[in-house]
Amino acid sequence: MSSDHGRHANQERAVSRRTFLRRSSEISFAAAVTITAGGAVLNAAEAWALDVKALQPQTMKTLILVARDIYPHDKVPDRYYAIAMKSYDEKAASDPATKAQIESFIAGLDAAAGKGGYAGLGWESERVALLRAVGTSPFFETIRSGLLVSLYNQQEVWPIFGYEGESYSKGGYIKRGFDDVDWI
């Protein structure tokens, strides 16, 4: 990362002007996710960045990957996992105990993973094996159960699953396919 400082800084500025992610409602991970010199988690391919205030930027990057490994949906871009996890940085900023708990949780995963850390494990199954080992811990459960709302209750992800959401304003489905199955 150090040799790329200048380039990342430029990308960060470009991204900032367009879609710097400030709120959870506005706020995607993969090889495209990097950490900028300024401490933000940046996804140049998806043109978003998440400013990390309290957590180590690498911790937030790993946390987003953990979220995807818990509820992996290959059609859901990283940005929605980032939105889902953003609140942990906010909680860490206001509560040192939470901050310590998150850092320690990720440090534990990194230590268990060995050289390269959790994010360095190439196969999802290798990472999931580490998550299974901590799957009964209260903090894992906090992350998992929290994702049910923070990930899946983003209206922007609903169409990815074919869920149409609110229908009253469109007159319901009486003329819009409530009985359109023709294959049975």
Place this chain on the structure above:
Amino acid sequence: MATTFNQNDDSVVVIIGSGAGGGTLGNELAQKGINVVVLEAGERHEYDDFVNDEWASFTQLAWKDPRTTSGSWRVSKDFPTLPAWIVKAVGGSTTHWAGASLRFQDHEFKTATVYGRIPGANLLDWPVTLAELEPYYARAEEKMGVTRTGGRPGLPGNNNFKIMKAGADKLGYKECHTGNMAINSVERDNRNSCQQTGFCFQGCKWGAKWSTLYTEIPKGEATGKMEVRPQSQVARIEHDASGKVTGVIYFDKDGREQRQKARVVAIAGNSIESPRLLLNSASSKFPDGLANSSGQVGRNYMRHMTGSVYAIFDKPVHMYRGTTMAGIIRDEGRHDPGRGFVGGYEMETLSLGLPFIVAFLNPGAWGREFTSAIDLYSNMAGMWLVGEDMPQETNRITLSNVKDQYGLPVADVHFDDHPNDIAMRSHAYKQGAAIYDAVGATRTFPTPPYPSTHNLGTNRMSANPRDGVVNKWGQTHDIKNLFVSDGSQFTSGGAENPTLTIVTLAIRQAEYIADQMKMKAI
């Protein structure tokens, strides 16, 4: 301007709760010229305030005040502070219910006689029979506009129903249709017909589904004889030296303690809150709580044998389009011990939106086994399994160590499945999966029970005061002017969704209360 009654007016009937029981009883009494004050713990949201959004609606309508759980039921593990998914709002759970309106079967009023002795089950015959209730069932169906009764047409079947029906036909089931629903299939009673919007559980924004909120309550108010006081959380019921109840103490919207005097008090807070209130009303004269000489208050808590089967197909279904409970298979509702259990169960289509399917499909699950199912949400069909569970004395509502915002002990809900419940659920899962497999499901899921929506039995009816809390009229055995008007009266649970029976009992109870008042017996 709606009528208001003076808090010192001791001539009024005070009804606690405005749902299927309380809302109906209130209107029926008001129509007879009796003055009624309905105290409702929740706020009043008219139907255009409802939201087509599962979590937002939950926040708007659900009872979220603390409750605790115990026992071996899975809900206690998955949702330890949410034993029940019921409503705190004017209209109660009639805002949230799906609308299925089925009469109980004859044998379900006589379970002790018909089922015989079942170890661990506290079975008892109801002090009423189906024959006695039939005229009242007919009146309830007319009031609620139940489809396929009284010449009313059925609702059209949606995609979720079409899948179920095709599977039912393949398995040879005979009685599968779009249900007896308290949802208008045609405009009726100044209310819209169903627009197949979905979101029945979130409150019907068309007012097509019957709810006391926009039927019984405004009709009662229009008589000038009924006042509904929202955000009025009843803390305890008071009595005089003779043991007769004299009124209630409640907390108003500002948290101030208020007293409403009463000639008669009827409790309709559902099977969790109603026994809690009786227990919280303990006094030096009634140290075990009001109306509890039998020791049965809070006991025999039933929640129906429930579970769901969801299935994935290789083609789209869009189960969430249209009525949530869009059809039923009744063939397994019979009592046939040859299946390895007593009583029966109904199979009813059910759908959840994406936010709720992830919470309820298999609570606690994660990883690709789970997410690969969710990825195919649009190809999913679903059904709910609802059957008779065994009353058990040890399944009960007690007062918890946890206190609510008013300092009152909250309800602890203790439940263990009876072996009969487990045998029935196992059979139902197998049949549910077979229905979907028969029409090409690529995967099926035996989804565990949701937090309880059918809460029953905790102030049960009995012929003998030793065996239960209320008589055949819902009048407490111990206190003549104290009534129970909700599903907690149920002596046993039946296989059927309970609302129609709650409304039926409320219509009948109103006649009894009016007669008793006229005769000055109460």
